[in-house]
Structures are given as C-alpha cells and as structure tokens.
Amino acid sequence: MSGAVPLDLAALESATERALRAAETTAELAEAETSALGKRSALAGAHRSLGALDEEDRRRVGRELHELRGRMEALAAELRRGLHERERAAALEADRLDLTEVVLGDLRSPIARGRTHPVTQTRDALEDVFVAMGFKVAEGPEAETDWYNFEALNMPPSHPARGMYDTFFLELGEPETIVLRTHTSPVQIRLMEAAVREGTLPIHAVAPGRCFRRDTADASHLPVFHQVEGLVVDRGITFGDLAGTIEAFTAAYFGPEVHSRLRPSYFPFTEPSAEYDITCTICLGAGCRTCSNTGWLELGGSGMVDPAVFLACGIDPEEWSGFAFGFGIDRCAQMRHQIPDMRALVENDLRFLRQF
Amino acid sequence: MRAPLSWLRDFAPIDGDVDALVASLDDLGLMVEGVERVGEGLGDVVVARVLEVGSIEGADRIRRVLVEAGGDPLEIVCGAFNFGAGDLVPLAPVGTVLPDGTEIGRRKMRGVTSNGMLCSGRELALSDDGEGLLVLTGVAGVEAGAPIVDALGIEPDVVFDITVEGNRPDAWCMAGVARDLAARLGLPFSLPEPKVRSAGPAVASLASAAVEAPDMCPRLTVRVIESVAVGASPALIARRLTMAGMRPINNVVDASNYVMLELGQPTHPYDLDRLGAPGLLVRRARPGEALTTLDGVERTLGYPGRGLGETGEDCIICDAAGVPVGIGGIFGGASSEISESTTRVLLEAAYFDPMVIARTSKSQRLRTEASARFERGCDPLGIDRATDRFCELLAQSSRDAVVAQGTLDVRGELPEPITITLRTEAVNGLLGTGLDTAQIAGLLGPIGFGCEASGDEALAVAVPSNRPDVRPAPHGIADLAEEVARIYGYSRIARSQPTWAEPGGLTERQRMRRRVREALVGLGATEVWTSSLVDEGDDATVGVVARPIGIANPMAQDQGWLRRTQMAGMLRALSRNRDRRQGAVRLFEVGVVFSEPTPGRSSGERSGPGGAQEAFLPTEGELASVLLAAEGDDARVAVAALEAVADELRLSGLKVRPPEGGEALPGLHPTRSARVLSGAVQVGTLGEIDPAVAEAFGLEGRLGWLELDLGLVVEGGVVPRREERTRPISRFPSSDIDLALAVDDAIPADEVGDVLRAAGGDLLESVTLFDVYRGPGVDPGRRSLAFRLRFCAPDRTLTDHEVGALRAVCLEAAERQVGAVLR
Ligand SMILES: [Zn+2]
DSSP: OOSSOOOOHHHHHHHHHHHHHTOOSHHHHHHHHHHHHSTTSHHHHHHHHGGGSOHHHHHHHHHHHHHHHHHHHHHHHHHHHHHHHHHHHHHHHHTOOOGGGOOGGGSOOOSSOOOOOHHHHHHHHHHHHHHHTTOEEOOOOSEEEHHHHTGGGTOOTTOGGGGGSOOOBBSSSSTTTEEEOSSSTHHHHHHHHHHHHHTOOOEEEEEEEEEEOOOOOBTTBOSEEEEEEEEEEETTOOHHHHHHHHHHHHHHHHOTTOOEEEEEOOBTTEEEEEEEEEEOTTTTTSOOTTTTTSSEEEEEEEEEEOHHHHHHTTOOTTTOEEEEEEEEHHHHHHHHHTOSOTTHHHHOOHHHHTTO | OEEEHHHHTTTSOOOSOHHHHHHHHHHTTOEEEEEEEESOSOTTOEEEEEEEEEEETTEEEEEEEEEESSSSOEEEEEOOOSOOTTOEEEEEETTOBOTTSOBOOOEEETTEEEOEEEOOTTTTTSOSOOSSOOOOTTOTTOOTTSBHHHHTTOOOEEEEEEEOOTTOGGGSSHHHHHHHHHHHHTOOOOOOOOOOOEEEEEGGGTOOEEESOTTTOSEEEEEEEESOOOOOOOHHHHHHHHHTTOOOOOHHHHHHHHHHHHHSOOOEEEEGGGSSSSSEEEEEOOTTOEEEBTTSOEEEOOOOOSSTTOOOOOEEEEETTSOEEEETTTEEBSTTOOOTTOOOEEEEEEEOOHHHHHHHHHHTTOOOHHHHHHHHOOOTTSHHHHHHHHHHHHHHHSTTOEEEESOEEEEOOOOOOOEEEEEHHHHHHHHTOOOOHHHHHHHHGGGTOEEEEOSTTEEEEEOOTTOTTOOSTTHHHHHHHHHHHHHHOGGGSOOOOOOOSSOOBOOHHHHHHHHHHHHHHHTTEEEOOOOSEEOHHHHHHTTOOSOOOBBSSOSSGGGOEEOSOSHHHHHHHHHHHHHTTOOSEEEEEEEEEEEOOOTTTSOOEEESGGGOEEEOOOEEEEEEEEEEESTTOOHHHHHHHHHHHHHHHTBOOEEEEOOGGGOOOTTEEEEEEEEEEETTEEEEEEEEEOHHHHHHTTOOSOOEEEEEEHHHHHSTTOSOBOOOSOOOOOSSOOEEEEEEEEEETTSOHHHHHHHHHHHHGGGEEEEEEEEEEOSTTSOTTEEEEEEEEEEOOSSSOOOHHHHHHHHHHHHHHHHHHHOOEEO
C-alpha cells in the first residue's frame, strides 16, 4: 500500500451519475458530460492519480476506473436519446397546428401558374388528336403477367422475340410470371378480351401509358418511358386504313407539312408489319444531321393484328380484321421540342420544366 | 449485315444509282443503315519495287527508300519497317488524293526529298491494317509500275450496311438480299450450282455421324476433305470477307464464313485428326458438363436457369467417342480448331431447332454469327448447296484437296412443307388493294414461292424451305399478304381512312386527372416525373411500412423496388432543385404506386403458358402528390391546395381530421398533419413533411404536403360531387353577419361551419372562417372561431329584422349542437 489517498470509486460513480442525471436538456447534458467526464473531471483526476499507486493496485484500480467510465458514457448516451426524444416531442407539440381551422383568406395565392410536365402535355395533345378521330382512350396496369405482355402477343416462352425486350421481372410468384410491361401492347389484349367477354366489338381505342425496359439511359432512351398504342378491330379494316390513319394523325399532330411512310418490318403481334417514319421535323424533308440526311425520322411500329393474337383473344380472324400501332410519347415530345437529351425529362430541373 | 454490291451481283445483274438501290432496299424492309464506298480514289496508286533502303542521319523513325515504278527511281521517306529491298509495295505519287482526302505533296524531311508516299492497307481503305505497308510481294501477277487497281483486281465497290428483321433469316445472306432486290427490280435471279469433284474414299470410311437428340438437331451432315493445304485465302475471298466485316483467318475457316455470308447456312470445319475419335455425335449436355470454346472460355452447360423456358437443355457436338467439341449451332471448341498443320477437314453442317439455340445462346450469354442465324431458323434443305459450295471454294484455294465421296446425313423430323390456299380476295381484303391473281403470283414467284392456280381467283402457294417465318393458314395468309405488299411496295398501297359511328372520348378518370393537374398548375405547382423504380431505403425513410415489391433483375440497387409513395422521389427532386438555387417551388406528380397483391380482394389474371394459370398483380394506386415549398408554404397551404382541387373536381363533403390517438401519418409532421376523409374513408393525407424526414433528404424549413388517391376521389362514388345545377344569382344586395364563437378544441371548425350552414338554410349564401383566436378572454381548451355569414334572398333585399332572425337561428344551432359560446 502506498501512501496515496485510497480512491472511493463508489462515491465517484454516484457523484458522476448524479451530475449526468441532473441534466434536463441535451445542452445541459453536454455540459454535464464535460464536467463529469472531461479533462477536468474528478474521474480524469482519479486516472491521473493512478501513478502514485504500486503496480498491482494501479492495474486493478485502472481497470475499475475504465469500466466506470464505460458505464457513465453509456448512461450519457441513453440519457441523450431520451432527452432528444423529449425535446423533439416538445418542439413538435409547440408547433401544433389544427388543420381543421385554417383561415384560407390569410393565404396568399400564387401569381405565377405552374406547368404540367412536357410528357403530360404531349400525351394530352396526342389523346386529343385521337379522340377527335373517334378513338376512345384506354389504360392498363403497369405491372403485367407474361400472358398479356408476351404470350397473347404471339411470343410464347423462349420465343426469341422476347429477347428483344429487356424485361424487368418482379419478385412475385413464379419466375418471369409478372413483369413491368415492356410496351403498351398488353392493353390491346385486355381490350380485345373485354370486348369478347362483353360482346362489344368493334374496338377503336388508343392506350397511353408508362413502360419499362432494362435499358441504360442515354440521350434517346430511358428505362422508364411512355408509349401510346392504337388498336382498331372492325369488319373490313385494311392495311390501307392503317396507312391512312397514321397519315391523318401525323398531319393533325405535327402539322400539314409532315407526312408519314411505312416500311416493312417485323413484330410478332402484327402481320403485315410496318415501321413508320415521319417527315423530319427539323428540315421538313430536305435532309439534315438529325435525320442523317434521309429527310425522315423513325417514329413507331404498326401492322395488321396477327391472326395468332386474334385467336388468343377468342376473335375470329375470318370475320374481323384490325390494325395496331404504337410509338413513344417521350420521343414525340423530344422531336417536337427538340430536346437534345431525353434524360432532361426525368431530372426535374425547374429551369427545364418551366420552358413548356 | 454488310453486303458488297459486287457480291450481290454474283446472283443478279443489279445496277443503277446507289441512292435508288438504297430506297428499294428500305422499301423491301431491308433497312440500309449506312453506305460505304470502297476502292475509290486509287486510280493514281501504282505498284513500286523497293530498290534500296537506307537510314537518314539523326532520324530513327523514318528511312530513305529508293523505289522504281516503271520510270526513273524515286526517293521516298517512309516510316514503316515491314519491308526490304526487292519487295513490291503501293506507291502514291505526288499529286495523288487518297480515299480519305489526303493530297500527297513533295516534301523535304531531314534533307531528304520525299517524292510520294508508300501506303498501308488502311491508307488505301483496303483493309484495317495501318501497322505497316501493304506488302504485295508474292501476290500472283503483280508487277512494278502497274496501277494497283489492275494488279489487285480492285473494282470500286459499294457496301450496304443492312438491318435484317428477325423474321427474315432467308434475307440474312448475299443471295437473299439479291433475291429480294431482283424481284423488286424485275431482274433475273440465279444461284450458281457449285461444282464439286468428289474422289477418294467414301466419307463413311473416314468418319461417323450420329444424333442422340433428334429433337434438338433434326438434321446433321458430315463431309470430309483430305489433302488440304491450310494457307491464306485468295484475294477475292479475303477482300469480300473484309468488306462484309469479317477478318480473314485461313482458307478453311474463310470458306466456311464465306458460305455463311453468301447462303445463310453456318457450317463448322474441324481438324479431323484432332478429334478424339473420327466423327461427330450430337446429344444433350449432361448437367455441369464443361467445354472450352474457341475464345478460350470454359463454359458449363446443362443447368436450368431461373427464367421461363430456361430448361438447361443444351445441345452439344461431340466427337465420335462422345467427348464434347462444340456447343451445337453456337460455338466450336478449341480442341479441334483448324490450324496450319491441318490436312484433313471434317465439315459439320446441321439444322437445329431455333428454340434450342435461342435458349442456350441466352443462358450462356453467347451470341455468334452462327447462333443468330440458327435461332431465326435456317433452311434445312439448303445444307447440301452450302456444303457443296464449301468444297468448291476449298478446292480453289487448296488445289490438291480431295473431297471424300458422299455425305453422312442423319435426318430426323424436319419441318413439314407448307402449302397455302391463298384467295385473291383475302389478300385484297387485308391490304386494301385491287390486285388480280396473276399479279399476286407475279409478286410471290420471284422470291421463291411456288404459285399454282387453285380454282377461281385463288393460288396454291408452296412455301420454300428457307421461309420458316411463313406459317400454315390461317396465319400464313397474313404472312403471304405481307410478302405481296413488300414486293409490290408498301408506299404504293392506296391510303384510306376508316370511319365508324361511335364517338371517341376520355373516361371519367382521365377527365378528372386532367382537372387535378389543372388545379395544381393553377396553384403555381410544376409537374415532375420521378422514377417508379426506387431505393427501398428511401421509401422507408418517409415512413412507408408496407412490404416492398422487389425487382428480380434491377439495373442498380437504388432502382431495385417499385415505389409505394411519391414522397421520397419528390423530396429528392426538391433537394436537387435547391442545390441549384431554385428552392422556392411547388411540385406535383400524378402517377402509379404499387403495393402487394391482395388475392382475396381481386380476381387473378391470366398468366403462364397458354394463359392457363392465374397470377395476382400488384395493386396499383394512382396518387396525386403535391409538395409545397414556396416561400411561406406550410400545412395551411396544403389545406388550401386541397380546397382548390376539391373545388375544381366539384368534390363535396371532404373533411380534414387529425390522425387518431396520436398515430403519425407516414412521413408527416406528427402535430401538423391530417387525414382527408370522405365519410369514414380516408382518400388522402395532408400537412407538413416531418422535419426529421426533410432533414434526411437535406431539406430544411416547412414543407407542405398533400396526397390524394385519385382512384378513391374520382371513382366508385366514394366522394360525393357538388351538384351541377346552377343556383340563380340574386340581383339584390347581400348582408354579412360576423359571429365569433368560442368552441371546444375537440370540435373541428368545419363542423361548426356545417352547423351554421344547415341552420342558415337557403338564404345563407356562404360561410367563411376568417379568424381563429386563443388566449385571454377565451377559456383554456377552447378557441374563438370567427365566421362571416353572408345572407341573400333571390327575390328581395333582406330586412334587418330578417337577418337578425337568421343570425339568431344560426347562433342557437351552434350553441345547441356544438356547445358554442358567443363572444
Ligand atoms: Zn432532317
């Protein structure tokens, strides 16, 4: 035993604990921590006095002091949490506002109007054109089963055409059963199934909506995008009707100087199939960089409804014929407003959005 | 596919303006993505013989070269080192303009005059090789002084870069493009018959062929060529492969590639002596079976994948002893590759089930020129011509080669030949054309369809074996109609516009959605588009507790879930705008959020093969969310926004009520938020963003929030609408009465307003809350609500007496029904 004053650790602990517990706010607690655990605290003093003890005591008392400090720090943290909760509750309480008694007359109304998103504006404008042409506007779910997104559209499992779509699969049920729709074409199937069920054929409808493809975003593609689909099922509908309808819509939406042309193409759900181009909206057909000097811009796909699709929906292809077409709403907006990079549409920068 | 015009001309005398050819190809559905002109601008380049090579003092990257090209020796400075005295090399004399536009001038470098330039293959646009000069030594018939175009037989050529659609495997080769183009241009088309001299032993004495999986490989053929000398291909073959985008390797591999490009049939040559046992065996891969492919990658086969149809059934090619030597139809193995020492070649040519190739190509993430063709469907009967053509080409480059007699041909069930009865009326009915039967036959015949008259105004059309896209009737009628339209020209089909009696229109939901947007725009809010694919953590931060729906194959972890709220996305959008110093804004979004399927409540949807199964889709709710972050915006502004939307949609009876029992609404300030109710149904929430949530998104200050479920607001009769009948406007003056009522805190102000409104009856025009007061003079637990009541009669001016009586009635009702005390 050395001559140093023996340390009363129990007293030190209770004094420290008392000091911490006395704090009623997080600020007081911070102060209490400084004085009870900081450099000038009794605890720190006790540490310093260890030097006076002999080897064995120093080790034992040192360990006890260390444990004591640990307990005190844990206590402080717990107290801090409690005080923080209490202060937050008090602040929120002080902030209380009864939303049933808002005096509306006190609120200023804005002077400037906001804007709808350019994609909304484009969608509305397209809908208006099609409504005027006699189309109803239909919608369908964004998450679809493989039947609606693929199989009924003449793409059975492991059909190579399924590979053309980079599909997002949802973690629901069997693998690849539920997908985020890769196009608006599943709405075609829903319209036809419903018309057969309810005996309401013919169909003249367009279906705008959000689609998803596992595709890296770039200047002209977004993994989440919008399409509009058109479907006509009636008696005596021809490929000439398809070409005429696309021409009428093109002129109505883009203006009378913009025309359309159809080129043979391939889609599993239409036969004959056609890709359609419109007059380049930049050069009006004269040829420029945007259209690679062809005077044309690719807009979408179309064709006569494939007999396999009719049969999947229970429609007799001998009695009914029809056409379908689809194209990107975002792409239309991009063309119309000459948006250099499509990613601007999802960045939500007000300086961009306010231009429309 | 890159198609040189000179190659197409092997099959039809195609001529004319390149632009017109491009237009024809486009119109045939063979979309031309680019046109490249090669071999032009070489008229001045000559072959030169190197006489002498010397160094230049002080320069180690260039040398002085003395060449002779039919005239006096010329001094040239050259930076290439892959040649020596005696070599023949291309020389561009002074004044030459190279294909890339460079003009060659006389230049002096380090005291040496350069009288022209010695050229690499790349500088002449003849190859991709820019490393050294294009050395011509040893090329047959090349002499110094000759123009290089004569020496190499170069003709100016045009290469079309064509995209062939997935349903046209027949057109994915030179002959196929030429066939379509000839039909369109009215030119004769012919496939030259390959000439093969078979000598030597019978093929069966040299190799075997067997198929254990005839469903995967319905036809396997094997031929053997002996005494082969492996070396460089003839110039024409190498040049055409290069123009078509393939690198020449050796005469054997090149011949195989050439045949594939020309006829569309992939073949695979093996070194017969490097096969463990001579011959081929085609079978299913065993689970876990491994093979090293030509690219040196070890590939494991035979494991089922996660996706539909990924059965793990892979088709492999083995040697006669059953040791794998290749993935059927996709990629050869490294072990039996053709090398310089190869003398005996075994040629495999097969027909594979397209689905099998597609499946393995997908699961192995391995797409080759061969697999792409097989998965679209090759011509099972075109194999013989292709292997003959291979033998013919190999015999040309390897003079002593001996083709063994016969072909080993293992056949299972090949696709049935199809004949379709095509009524002329059906074609015209689908296309809207007025073609006669002979015209239709005239369009289909030149592209290989056999057409014979079949009764009145109909054809019996035999589908050629290279058109797997054409199905039996009834589907085949549409397929043939497309062929008719394609060759006839889509642009020549007269356009018409169908008409019908039913009017077009929007649904109620669509009209209402537009009006919601209209109302919010009127509040100065700007619409944003935030992602439907989100970070699960973000939704959790804003207090959403419902189980998230994950994406099985997300592009990034922070896009791995379907959103359950728009709040997180909109807070992010606001935060980004604040970073760009555009913080005082109002944002809104209208869109779909997802929650787990509720099988009990909704019926299942068709799914699975044949649509015979039932699956439950996620529940999709459509929300209109508004984030109010303009200067001074707070929860009260959210209430005003609700009023504006309700007014625009003519909604009536919506109530704002604090959450019950201190329960917090997700993401919202616990004491400054409320539910929006219609009767007992919650149709939305409003208030302020919880400061802690705002802080988590790096935002501070009060942020108002309004969220409405459009489905509930608009559909199903949940929310009553204000009636559309107009109230006549009185010509008589109105009278205002103000009532300051002390009311218990527990009674919502709008309830007091409703009581006043009901009591006031028809003469009460409006009730407006204009002041709220708590403090001295009002008992604790109560507040003073000041209402302005405006009275008006349609047919007279109300007297003071009448107004007084109405006031008394209203006051009395408030006192009795909600315990109000007049102050
Ligand atoms: Zn243009």
